[in-house]
Amino acid sequence: SQKIEQNSEALNIQEGKTATLTCNYTNYSPAYLQWYRQDPGRGPVFLLLIRENEKEKRKERLKVTFDTTLKQSLFHITASQPADSATYLCALDVGGNQFYFGTGTSLTVIP
């Protein structure tokens, strides 16, 4: 069965540093991968999508990489700010009209 793992339950970093979150998956070759942000008590919010033929995608302070050989995506937030504190989820479109989400990584940016 599909398994999606995201690094560490919680990640604490100092303001201004770069946060790096990991998403590893097995048993599938997704056409694309998405990253979402979820704040407490709210639904996830879409951040970025990266296709299998793209190695890297950037949006402002966010950068996503996608290595289909390693079956891994890395999500970077540069110049992190306390407002970036949230849970970040990766999601795979596994076909058959189904999406699988990882359990998420809780990020805390310390002022």
Add this chain to the structure above:
Amino acid sequence: GAGVSQSPSNKVTEKGKDVELRCDPISGHTALYWYRQSLGQGLEFLIYFQGNSAPDKSGLPSDRFSAERTGGSVSTLTIQRTQQEDSAVYLCASSRLRGLSYNEQFFGPGTRLTVL
């Protein structure tokens, strides 16, 4: 414009009762998804609608769960004979069109279900 709305926001029910959760997707979005999120867990895919049709219902946890969508818009998720393990946040999402490589999902705020 309005985003995805869900009602009720909170539902407390007794074990064995039936509950109905409602989702109003963004107007014009043809795809609609239901997920379940338990405390400290990731999102568990339940079911997907393209228009009024749900091609695959295998994600529903048991036959106590059912979902329908009418008019290509509002969807309801019904849980019969609720059990305590059904307690979770139920999230609905919609997206513009299934089948394209770009398939951003817009989520509602969720319904928090507590089964006593």
